[in-house]
Amino acid sequence: MTSSIQIQLVRRPVGTPSPADFRTVTVDLPELGEDEVRVRNEYVSVDPYMRGRMNDAKSYVQPFGLDETMTGGAVGRVIESRSDTLPVGTAVLHGFGWRNVAQGPAQQFSPLPETGLPLSAFLGAAGMTGLTAYAGLKRVAALREGDVVFISGAAGAVGSIAGQIARKLGASRVLGSAGSAAKVSLLKDRYGYDEAFNYKDAPVRQQLRALTPDGIDVYFDNVGGDHLEAALDRLNTGGRAALCGAISQYNDTGRTPGPDNLANLVTRSLKLEGFIVGQHQDLQPEFAEKMTQWLTEGSVVFDETVVDGIENAVDAFLDMMKGANTGKMLVRP
Incomplete structure (x- = not known):
């Protein structure tokens, strides 16, 4: 050639x-x-x-x-x-x-x-995509045993892996959003999400509130916009958000309004941190060993x-x- x-x-x-x-x-x-x-x-x-x-x-x-x-x-x-x-x-x-x-x-x-x-x-799963999910949950969000985790864009490349990694790291409950009924079913039937919703069916704030009566502890953000705003409503005191992406805003031509509830960061002692996977390459050997095992044994798909x-x-x-x-x-x- x-x-x-x-x-x-x-x-x-x-x-x-x-x-x-x-x-x-x-x-x-x-x-x-x-x-x-x-x-x-x-x-x-x-x-x-x-x-x-x-x-x-x-x-x-x-x-x-x-x-x-x-x-x-x-x-x-x-x-x-x-x-x-x-x-x-x-x-x-x-x-x-x-x-x-x-x-x-x-x-x-x-x-x-x-x-x-x-x-x-x-x-x-075994490359940058999987490492992004792993670093965001383990290091940036500091996921702890028993945490309730919400992941936006959960049927995408990062989200579909992040939900499974959250479970591996000890999450007690994992929730996700997606853009169709078929994807919602996939999240629950294939990727092990406890609950999922179609963000097109009703306002994200409304749907997330209904599914999280006790709030959430960790938010992994792939979407931004109304998903981030909804998560800020539901994060418990000491909650952490790993901001990976904001695909809902990438094609915007004007200034995007910010969430109307940023005061929650103060009143609930929340932590929001954006991250780039390249900043966490030191986790690569640890991640590669674990993910290879999970994929080989079929416990992550x-x-x-x-x-x-x-x-x-x-x-x-x-x-x-x-x-x-x-x-x-x-x-x-």
Whole structure:
């Protein structure tokens, strides 16, 4: 494979991105240099945080450049190598997503352990997605034995794993929100949630209040907006919130109003902390050992929504932003 099909950003989206903000190009690959590898991607990740990278704004990660191929998590196998450390056939994890073939210095590709797990799992439950859930619950929210936990966006990539990890860490009750009746059933029947609700059925505040007569102790936030406001109503004294994402606001073009109940932070001694998974990489060895065991024994399960064809990566991303996925959204180039 001497060429690569790649997706580039051609203009900064205003509001909800559209296909016209992107283009698909075919790039001829040069011959491999010393200690370089060429990798055929088997799965490419599309994630909510990528929406922020499409804006030209300061954040924890550099924005995508215009007229440049976008980047992101991917897994694949080495198909050509001039590296002694990554021979042909090696399974690798790397940051050259949004393309079907990646090429670069060997040190930019990490060999994956032989665990028996599918390669795709290292982009989801056994990868950054799972570590995000683990770090947010264990360290940021300091989940304790017996805590009642509420997770928003619970059928998404992080949420579907977070509910199961919360149980592993000792939560007495786990509740979640999702955007359809089918997803609500999935939360309770497959992911082990005690209660779940469809946030489209009625105001989140109303539904969460009805399900939590004794309040909640931990909130894991993937959504922001009305979900955060509802959680602030229900957090008990000393409650903790791990703020992972705010997907409900990523396409907003104006200022988003804040919650009307922030005074609860004072009156109930609440702790709200935003976090980035990259700040907690020291937990990776501990997480990898535990998650590999949980996945292997089947006590944690995961789902993937897979879209075939790198040329359909933009559609996969847009669908994910609308909540069309269950579990991790992936593109199979």
